[in-house]
Amino acid sequence: MAYVAVTGGQEAIEEANGLAHFYRVKDTTPSLDIESIEKQLRLLVDRVMGEGGMYAPEYAALALKQAEGDPAEAAFLLRAYRSTLPRNHYSLTVQPVDMRVIRRISSSFRDIPGGQMLGPTYDYTHRMLNFSLRQESNEDMIAFAKEYTDAAELADGSLTFKKVADLLREQGLMAKAAKGKSEEQEPFDITRQKMTIPTTRAARLQALTRGETGAMTALAYSSMRGYGVVHPTIGELRVGYAPVYIPYPYSSEGGDDCLYIGELMLTEVETINSFKQDAESGNVQFLLGYGLCFGQNELKGISMAILERSLETEGTAPAQDEEFVLTHIDSVESSGFVSHLKLPHYITFQSSLDQIRKVQVQKAQLKPEEDERDANNRAEAEQPQENIQHSRV
Amino acid sequence: MSMNSADLINNAEKEWVWNETPLLKVRGLSKQFGAGCIHCKQPTSDEQEGSRCQYCGSIWACRNLSFDLYPGEILGVVGESGSGKSTLVKCLYFDEETTVGEMSISSYEDKTSNLFEKSAQQKRYIRNHVMGMVYQNPLLGLRMPISSSGNIAEKLFAADHYHVGSIRQRAADLLQKVEIPLARMDEPPKNFSGGMQQRVQISKALANNPPLLLLDEVTTGLDLSVQAKVLDLIRNIQRELRVAMIVVSHDLGVIRMLADRTMVLRQGLIVEQGLTDQILEDPRHPYTQLLVHSLL
Amino acid sequence: MQTTEQKQNNHKRTFNTAEYNFAFLDEGSKREIRRKSLKAVAIPGYQVAFASREMPIGRGWGTGGLQLTLSLLGRQDTLKVIDQGNDDSVNAVSIRRLVEETSGILTTEETAQASIIQSRHRIPEEKLKFDQILVLQVPQPEPLRKVERREERTRIQHAEMDYSAMWLTLYESIVKWGSITLGADYPVMVHERYIMAPSPIPRWDTEKLHQSHHLTLFGAGREKKIYAIPPYTNVQPLEFEDYPFEVESFDGLSCRHCGSMDSFLDEVVDDEAGITIHQCSDTAYCRQQQERIG
Numbered sequence: 001m002a003y004v005a006v007t008g009g010q011e012a013i014e015e016a017n018g019l020a021h022f023y024r025v026k027d028t029t030p031s032l033d034i035e036s037i038e039k040q041l042r043l044l045v046d047r048v049m050g051e052g053g054m055y056a057p058e059y060a061a062l063a064l065k066q067a068e069g070d071p072a073e074a075a076f077l078l079r080a081y082r083s084t085l086p087r088n089h090y091s092l093t094v095q096p097v098d099m100r101v102i103r104r105i106s107s108s109f110r111d112i113p114g115g116q117m118l119g120p121t122y123d124y125t126h127r128m129l130n131f132s133l134r135q136e137s138n139e140d141m142i143a144f145a146k147e148y149t150d151a152a153e154l155a156d157g158s159l160t161f162k163k164v165a166d167l168l169r170e171q172g173l174m175a176k177a178a179k180g181k182s183e184e185q186e187p188f189d190i191t192r193q194k195m196t197i198p199t200t201r202a203a204r205l206q207a208l209t210r211g212e213t214g215a216m217t218a219l220a221y222s223s224m225r226g227y228g229v230v231h232p233t234i235g236e237l238r239v240g241y242a243p244v245y246i247p248y249p250y251s252s253e254g255g256d257d258c259l260y261i262g263e264l265m266l267t268e269v270e271t272i273n274s275f276k277q278d279a280e281s282g283n284v285q286f287l288l289g290y291g292l293c294f295g296q297n298e299l300k301g302i303s304m305a306i307l308e309r310s311l312e313t314e315g316t317a318p319a320q321d322e323e324f325v326l327t328h329i330d331s332v333e334s335s336g337f338v339s340h341l342k343l344p345h346y347i348t349f350q351s352s353l354d355q356i357r358k359v360q361v362q363k364a365q366l367k368p369e370e371d372e373r374d375a376n377n378r379a380e381a382e383q384p385q386e387n388i389q390h391s392r393v
Numbered sequence: 394m395s396m397n398s399a400d401l402i403n404n405a406e407k408e409w410v411w412n413e414t415p416l417l418k419v420r421g422l423s424k425q426f427g428a429g430c431i432h433c434k435q436p437t438s439d440e441q442e443g444s445r446c447q448y449c450g451s452i453w454a455c456r457n458l459s460f461d462l463y464p465g466e467i468l469g470v471v472g473e474s475g476s477g478k479s480t481l482v483k484c485l486y487f488d489e490e491t492t493v494g495e496m497s498i499s500s501y502e503d504k505t506s507n508l509f510e511k512s513a514q515q516k517r518y519i520r521n522h523v524m525g526m527v528y529q530n531p532l533l534g535l536r537m538p539i540s541s542s543g544n545i546a547e548k549l550f551a552a553d554h555y556h557v558g559s560i561r562q563r564a565a566d567l568l569q570k571v572e573i574p575l576a577r578m579d580e581p582p583k584n585f586s587g588g589m590q591q592r593v594q595i596s597k598a599l600a601n602n603p604p605l606l607l608l609d610e611v612t613t614g615l616d617l618s619v620q621a622k623v624l625d626l627i628r629n630i631q632r633e634l635r636v637a638m639i640v641v642s643h644d645l646g647v648i649r650m651l652a653d654r655t656m657v658l659r660q661g662l663i664v665e666q667g668l669t670d671q672i673l674e675d676p677r678h679p680y681t682q683l684l685v686h687s688l689l
Numbered sequence: 690m691q692t693t694e695q696k697q698n699n700h701k702r703t704f705n706t707a708e709y710n711f712a713f714l715d716e717g718s719k720r721e722i723r724r725k726s727l728k729a730v731a732i733p734g735y736q737v738a739f740a741s742r743e744m745p746i747g748r749g750w751g752t753g754g755l756q757l758t759l760s761l762l763g764r765q766d767t768l769k770v771i772d773q774g775n776d777d778s779v780n781a782v783s784i785r786r787l788v789e790e791t792s793g794i795l796t797t798e799e800t801a802q803a804s805i806i807q808s809r810h811r812i813p814e815e816k817l818k819f820d821q822i823l824v825l826q827v828p829q830p831e832p833l834r835k836v837e838r839r840e841e842r843t844r845i846q847h848a849e850m851d852y853s854a855m856w857l858t859l860y861e862s863i864v865k866w867g868s869i870t871l872g873a874d875y876p877v878m879v880h881e882r883y884i885m886a887p888s889p890i891p892r893w894d895t896e897k898l899h900q901s902h903h904l905t906l907f908g909a910g911r912e913k914k915i916y917a918i919p920p921y922t923n924v925q926p927l928e929f930e931d932y933p934f935e936v937e938s939f940d941g942l943s944c945r946h947c948g949s950m951d952s953f954l955d956e957v958v959d960d961e962a963g964i965t966i967h968q969c970s971d972t973a974y975c976r977q978q979q980e981r982i983g
Binding site: 009013192193323359 | 718739740741744745748752772777781783839840841867870871874892911913935937955
Binding site: 513514517536539540542543546547548550551555556557558560579 | 845848849850851852853854856857860861863864928929930931932
């Protein structure tokens with residue numbers, strides 16, 4: 001009778017919830033505090049905010065605690081919470097050029113104005129398990145942080161830098177941003193309108209920036225490896241804090257007052273790709289690939305820049321197919337649908353059972369005739385294909 | 394939603410009456426590839442000027458083509474590759490969007506309305522009821538993994554026939570007409586040789602008894618002996634069903650065998666047209682002379 | 690009853706109702722969903738795109754149906770939720786509890802008492818009335834997806850009523866198997882215009898959609914589509930003149946609990962006896978039949 005065990009659902013769910021809670025807390029103390037998760041699992045928090053489509057480090061940390069660290073589940077919690085919130089404002093366009101940079105590199109040039117700035121990265125650390133972290137105490141953490149801050153020389157002047165892409169533009173090596181389009185306008189909002197294919201560029205970039213890091217990396221990798229045409233050079237990868245403004249809500253019509261509401265940590269990637277001749281101007285210029293996402297998530301930023309460029313090219317590779325890429329990279333949708341297979345499906349299965357039984361009966365009745373026809377078909381097939389046969393079966 | 398197989402067969406063999414009204418009228422058909430610029434807004438009809446715009450690289454693949462096709466007639470369209478002949482039939486079949494021009498078919502609606510301006514839904518209706526198309530590449534005209542009878546059925550569904558028995562009867566008749574063994578009617582075309590695939594494609598194009606059949610290089614790429622068979626078949630079908638055809642080919646041999654009248658296309662322009670015999674025996678235009686002589 | 694349950698499960702509750710809007714979604718979102726539902730009612734069988742909010746249950750677990758239900762709910766409504774015909778199936782319980790917790794409205798297992806019925810894979814056996822709304826959860830709203838994988842193409846096919854490819858799969862099934870072998874989610878023609886996926890209900894339920902007294906709304910959360918069959922609309926399963934549509938056959942079988950011979954039956958293997966026995970899939974209907982017999 002195991003199959004009908006779904007009855008008693010009410011109690012079963014309560015037990016399962018209780019058990020899940022139990023598994024999260026059993027054999028362990030102290031309870032993880034949210035701030036530790038937010039600060040010490042920073043990259044995971046960044047990833048969850050990006051995929052959850054909500055910039056709220058504390059809530060992301062809470063979600064991770066609740067989800068026992070499963071990033072897909074945590075992103076899902078953020079998204080579901082987001083659904084309960086009204087959309088009050090659209091910010092003015094965030095300008096990553098105004099970013100207070102903590103890391104900035106270019107692989108296209110040996111040096112860039114303002115300099116390469118390695119910043120916090122694991123790129124050049126050796127991936128060896130650091131067993132000393134087992135014994136890391138609160139005091140160790142505080143002491144290291146203090147020592148590091150004291151020793152650090154504060155950079156002179158500003159930490160905002162010109163963008164490498166702008167330098168290329170000044171030299172005529174990359175197309176200038178289209179004029180007239182830089183005006184502020186309310187974007188197509190994929191959380192308020194269904195994106196239809198072919199979609200707008202705004203919607204495409206939104207879908208990419210909320211995409212699942214692993215799925216995007218896989219698709220970007222496929223494009224680089226041979227199933228596609230995009231294999232770029234990184235013009236610039238920058239990580240830092242960018243200020244966010246909203247239009248001043250009480251300003252008179254047409255007023256351009258704005259209100260600073262805080263800053264976001266963002267990863268921005270601009271890649272340089274093959275060049276093409278502009279149809280209108282006749283100029284030969286490099287093509288840009290663009291990636292931008294919440295927090296420090298460089299893999300996703302680069303993957304987004306590759307996919308963005310890839311979707312601008314025509315071709316038959318999976319990574320060039322807008323519908324394929326944009327509808328399959330969303331973690332909430334993909335993980336939800338794959339896991340829905342765990343739901344009972346016995347009604348649909350019953351319907352198939354009915355059909356297979358019907359066909360079995362029909363096939364059994366047809367059997368003698370069928371054998372004869374198969375034999376005829378074989379004889380037929382053995383004749384030269386161009387042979388003409390007028391007889392009817 | 395009902396179909397009577399007897400109707401279908403009767404339709405196929407309905408009386409053909411000679412008619413002085415053209416079945417198909419095409420006027421000023423032009424097709425441009427590329428964005429175009431101020432220098433190439435209009436296609437020129439000057440033979441000295443090429444079809445490619447020297448400023449923006451856009452191409453007028455068809456330039457101001459006008460012609461008529463009468464019921465039951467076969468019109469040959471000949472020219473080298475790049476002459477615009479395939480683009481022409483693709484425009485007629487709505488596979489390509491025509492840039493400018495008019496087309497009317499006397500058996501459709503009020504006989505005179507411009508079919509290029511119809512809605513996508515109406516164009517689909519015209520493709521399914523008034524025209525048939527046979528492509529050089531059978532991949533374009535057939536669903537390779539679906540049964541051959543299913544390929545024909547697909548056309549019949551589009552004309553609201555939903556009786557499997559009658560559909561199968563009709564498919565059997567058509568496949569028999571193109572000499573496909575009936576025992577193989579439920580085999581997918583991907584199992585067939587190139588010549589057989591072409592014949593299945595022809596039978597599919599004929600499914601709804603269209604008065605007009607478009608054939609684009611249908612024998613190109615086939616073995617010579619297979620070519621001859623397919624050409625024979627096309628002639629027989631034309632005789633039997635009185636269907637008007639436009640036959641596009643770079644091969645004057647094919648044109649000689651099939652076409653009553655012929656148009657010679659070069660760089661998107663009609664450089665010469667007339668009775669096929671006349672064009673082959675006494676070509677006027679230097680380009681046609683070159684074509685005919687290279688054949689000889 | 691609700692209060693005792695609340696006390697019992699306090700530590701397991703994830704929701705504090707006061708922290709959320711009535712029925713979870715913000716009012717702006719609900720308004721959008723209702724607007725799109727109205728459009729769907731106006732164009733029977735046509736898939737209306739909507740933004741689709743992420744819900745506290747998994748995408749593919751009924752988020753489309755849930756959004757419809759939550760946007761329709763008023764405080765006076767009574768909701769019934771079933772999955773596979775069963776009120777007590779885990780997913781039905783989960784959705785019902787979510788609605789209870791976020792709205793505090795009444796729920797019921799009695800089909801006749803519900804003003805809104807959200808269901809996955811079944812339509813209740815008891816005929817629904819004009820003042821009831823059936824909300825069906827939809828995993829794949831596009832009936833043409835089987836024959837054309839691109840959304841961009843299928844939209845054009847619907848616009849042009851280009852349904853040959855769909856008919857072709859039915860034809861091929863007959864050529865290959867001697868009959869149309871589609872199981873659940875059997876495609877239907879709605880109002881002689883759109884081919885529609887009725888959601889994975891068994892063929893048994895398909896006929897209940899034709900000229901029904903009630904409104905049926907279909908919600909696909911992941912695919913972001915809403916569509917509808919208004920009351921008294923023609924709904925025809927695709928069939929050939931010589932191969933008519935057939936529902937599942939339970940010839941000679943009856944429910945082991947209520948003895949019903951005209952309801953959709955689940956197959957259950959009796960481990961001890963080693964035989965297959967049958968019971969009503971619609972548990973509320975079965976209980977009603979049992980009570981009637983006494």
